[in-house]
Amino acid sequence: MPSLLTLKGKLLQNGLKLTKSRLLLLEVLLEMPGWVTASEIYKKLAERDKAAHFSTVCRNLDAMTGISLLCRVDKENNGIYYYALHDHKLEHHHHLICKSCGKVAALDFCPLNVLSAGDLQEFSGLECRFEVYGYCKSCR
Amino acid sequence: MPSLLTLKGKLLQNGLKLTKSRLLLLEVLLEMPGWVTASEIYKKLAERDKAAHFSTVCRNLDAMTGISLLCRVDKENNGIYYYALHDHKLEHHHHLICKSCGKVAALDFCPLNVLSAGDLQEFSGLECRFEVYGYCKSCR
DNA sequence: AGAGTAAATGCAAGTACTTGCATTTACTCT
DNA sequence: AGAGTAAATGCAAGTACTTGCATTTACTCT
Numbered sequence: 001m002p003s004l005l006t007l008k009g010k011l012l013q014n015g016l017k018l019t020k021s022r023l024l025l026l027e028v029l030l031e032m033p034g035w036v037t038a039s040e041i042y043k044k045l046a047e048r049d050k051a052a053h054f055s056t057v058c059r060n061l062d063a064m065t066g067i068s069l070l071c072r073v074d075k076e077n078n079g080i081y082y083y084a085l086h087d088h089k090l091e092h093h094h095h096l097i098c099k100s101c102g103k104v105a106a107l108d109f110c111p112l113n114v115l116s117a118g119d120l121q122e123f124s125g126l127e128c129r130f131e132v133y134g135y136c137k138s139c140r
Numbered sequence: 141m142p143s144l145l146t147l148k149g150k151l152l153q154n155g156l157k158l159t160k161s162r163l164l165l166l167e168v169l170l171e172m173p174g175w176v177t178a179s180e181i182y183k184k185l186a187e188r189d190k191a192a193h194f195s196t197v198c199r200n201l202d203a204m205t206g207i208s209l210l211c212r213v214d215k216e217n218n219g220i221y222y223y224a225l226h227d228h229k230l231e232h233h234h235h236l237i238c239k240s241c242g243k244v245a246a247l248d249f250c251p252l253n254v255l256s257a258g259d260l261q262e263f264s265g266l267e268c269r270f271e272v273y274g275y276c277k278s279c280r
Numbered sequence: 281a282g283a284g285t286a287a288a289t290g291c292a293a294g295t296a297c298t299t300g301c302a303t304t305t306a307c308t309c310t
Numbered sequence: 311a312g313a314g315t316a317a318a319t320g321c322a323a324g325t326a327c328t329t330g331c332a333t334t335t336a337c338t339c340t
Contacts, residue, residue, distance in 0.1 A: 017306050019318065039296070056319055058297060063318095074269075080296065096263050105261050111251035111270060121245050123236050123274035129214075130251060130270045134263035157336050159288060179326070196289055198327060203288095220326065 002085060004030060007069060014067040021056050024049055025064075035073070035082040035104050073097060073104055073131060094130045100139035107132060142225060144170060147209060154207040161196050164189055165204075175213070175222040175244050213237055213244055213271060234270045240279035247272060 007026050008018060016022070028044050038058050045052040061083050064070045070083045073095050082104065096105040112128050120126070147166050148158060156162070168184050169176075178198050185192040201223050204210045210223045213235050222244065236245040252268050260266070 015317090017317065019306070021319075037296085051320090053320060054296090055298075055321080059318080096261060098263070099265070105263075107255075107259055109251070109255060109259050111249070111254075112272070114251075114254060115247075115249060115272075119247055119249050120272075120274075121236060122277040123238070123245075123272070124280055125239070126272055126274040128270065128272045130268065132252070132255070132260075132263070132266055132268045134260075134266040137262040140264055155287090157287065159336070161289075177326085191290090193290060194326090195291080195328075199288080 001030065007085075010067065010069050011064075016063055016067065021049075021052065022060055024052070025057065025060050029070075029083075029085050035084045035102065037080055037082055041083070071095070075102065094132070096132045096134065096136075098136040098139055099133050100135050103136050103139075105136070141170065147225075150207065150209050151204075156203055156207065161189075161192065162200055164192070165197065165200050169210075169223075169225050175224045175242065177220055177222055181223070211235070215242065234272070236272045236274065236276075238276040238279055239273050240275050243276050243279075245276070 004026060007030075008023070011018060011022065024045060025041070028041060028048070032041065032044065038054075038061055041061070042052065042054045042057045045057060061070060061072070065072045065083065069086060071086055073082050074080070075082060075097070082102070084104070092110060094107045094110060096107050097103070107130075110128070111130055112126055144163075144166060147170075148163070151158060151162065164185060165181070168181060168188070172181065172184065178194075178201055181201070182192065182194045182197045185197060201210060201212070205212045205223070209226060211226055213222050214220070215222060215237070222242070224244070232250060234247045234250060236247050237243070247270075250268070251270055252266055
């Protein structure tokens with residue numbers, strides 16, 4: 001788990017300001033278990049700071065995801081996202097998501113690396129979204 | 141482009157009833173260009189039938205996507221989905237999506253086919269979501 | 281044709297963010 | 311330390327579906 005100091009440094013390195021709401025958000029994220037939704041985070045935050053705003057939380061989660069400080073995965077097309085602090089790998093990667101318990105595991109494979117030029121039909125500036133859903137060992 | 145008769149047959153084969161709202165939805169989809177949102181479809185439908193309901197449209201788009209009669213792609217995590225009638229391929233496939241004009245192209249490659257058992261960490265019952273975003277030839 | 285039944289619909293309310301804009305604030309520069 | 315500025319926030323309203331439940335209806339079976 002990264003330290004608060006490391007996280008702060010990463011914000012500054014990426015030109016994001018160290019605001020009160022961001023610092024509190026980081027503290028709360030450090031205390032929360034693996035994967036949590038924006039609403040869960042907001043609730044926990046609101047217990048500590050009545051002035052917390054859901055829109056600010058979402059904007060900051062987005063901003064932090066943008067600088068790879070957090071990972072974000074989509075739970076089956078419902079507009080529900082899960083966020084977690086990057087605990088070890090900050091490189092680009094994807095996820096395996098359990099359809100039963102919601103457990104998320106890292107997947108060290110990016111399909112973009114194996115696509116051929118023919119597949120890509122002259123598209124450039126590529127990014128991809130890739131998530132694998134299934135049942136984990138304990139949910140089979 | 142499939143015929144209305146073919147589409148009706150596909151609904152029945154999959155145990156979906158031929159209701160008035162589904163038939164009108166298919167007619168409208170046949171008249172619409174490539175990729176459209178649920179809202180766009182609803183608007184067009186409402187012009188013809190004042191009694192059309194947005195929730196019914198969404199449910200039917202989902203149902204038709206479920207039986208591979210439509211494709212659905214997500215435009216960059218905003219909860220905006222695009223749908224199109226499957227014009228040629230009903231097999232499982234993914235999409236290339238232009239970040240500028242929204243153009244969608246089929247991608248005949250599924251990452252699940254090249255993942256190793258080690259990558260999958262004993263997950264079973266796999267499905268995947270895979271979309272590639274980039275700029276198409278004319279938007280470079 | 282008429283009854284039975286499971287699926288589909290209509291409606292209202294909910295969900296999980298997202299967006300626009302005026303105001304505030306963290307950092308920068310003197 | 312104080313002024314300037316671009317980024318961040320607060321708030322209200324919007325967005326694009328989604329869900330729950332009572333009612334209706336397409337197909338099935340006699």
